[in-house]
Amino acid sequence: MTRVLVADDQLLIRAGLVGLLRAAPGVEVVGEAGDGAEAVALAADTRPDVILMDIRMPGMSGIVATREILATAPEPAPRILMLTTFDLDEYVYGALRAGASGFLLKDSSPERLLAAVAAVSGGDALFAPSVTRRLVEAFAQRGGGANDSAQPPADLAALTTREVEVLRLIAGGLSNADIADRLYISEATVKTHLNRTMAKLDLDSRAQAVVVAYETGLVTPGTGRG
Template sequence: MTRVVLADDQVLVRAGFRALLDAQADVEVVGEADDGVEALAQVRRLRPDVVLMDIRMPELDGLEATRRISEDPELSEVRVVVLTTFELDEYVFEALRAGAAGFLVKDTEPAELVRAVHAVRAGDGLLSPGVTRRLISEFAARSKEPERSPELARLTDREREVLALVGMGLTNDEIARRLVVSPLTAKTHVSRTMVKLGARDRAQLVVLAYESGLVRPGWLG
């Protein structure tokens, strides 16, 4: 059973998500919150598997709530999916840096929402290749010149190559074809890279790939 907390200041949004998720045999909505402070309290008390977190909320916004969840060792198993009205919300990239596993637009298809909850529970990020390219191009280009991270020294040459490909938005199957290896081998490389870099999920690998200088905006067209 995947346990979910809904955090959104719009009652109708929460009601719609609850109705959809509670209709699934293997998903249970265990809590709701209408602001970031309450969301944080619910997460600490209920320890859900997944939090659907609106970015813009009163008291404490979803960005800061996500950061506090990500930084709390006792909540290391909690995965946050940020909710936004627009695909390129100005805060989405910051939410990923804060530790979100990915994001969904609020008008996403019902089947996609259910799939997303299961994917995040399994440790997968919610960043399609196209969205990854747009996000990095849009926001990373505004940042200062990245410095090569010393964390990269922990990786083998192949793992650095895999990290760069993840950062460019490639799926495991696409990485496998690019490197001429099996999909299982590609998945193993991605998993080992996550462990070595202390990344919670694939979304954080995308951010690390940019911030380490392995991926540059000009390469993502």
């Protein structure tokens, strides 16, 4: 049973999401929040597996709420799926940096919503890596070019050569299966390298790993390549 918390300040949208989730097999709605502060409190009380979090809410925004929830939640921390109206909403990049597992458009179909909840709950990437790359490229604000030397950027010095290689390919838009084929390793090994990378860099999601790859100069916005 996947326990879900819904946070959206628009009552009709929140009610629609809750109704859809309650009708789905294997899903339990454990709470509804009308703003970010209420979402933080309910997340602590109910310990959901997944949180549907509106990005724009009065008072505490969904981004701030996401950051607070992930900073204080005991393991396993909830997976947070941001809700937005536009696929290139200026707040999406901030949400990824805060640790959100992905985002979902509010006009998505019911099937897409339920599939997203299932994917996030299972620890998978919510959206295609190409979408992650497009978002990061649109909003990453940094100077300089890609790091073309044999040495990783200083911020990534804790990573092994293979971990850096996997991170670069993830940021370039490749799926785990694509990376496994490219490096002649198994998908399980790719996941192991990614999990170790996230642990070393204190990251909460694959999306955050992509952000770090861009911000450190490991890859170049606009190309997705290092």
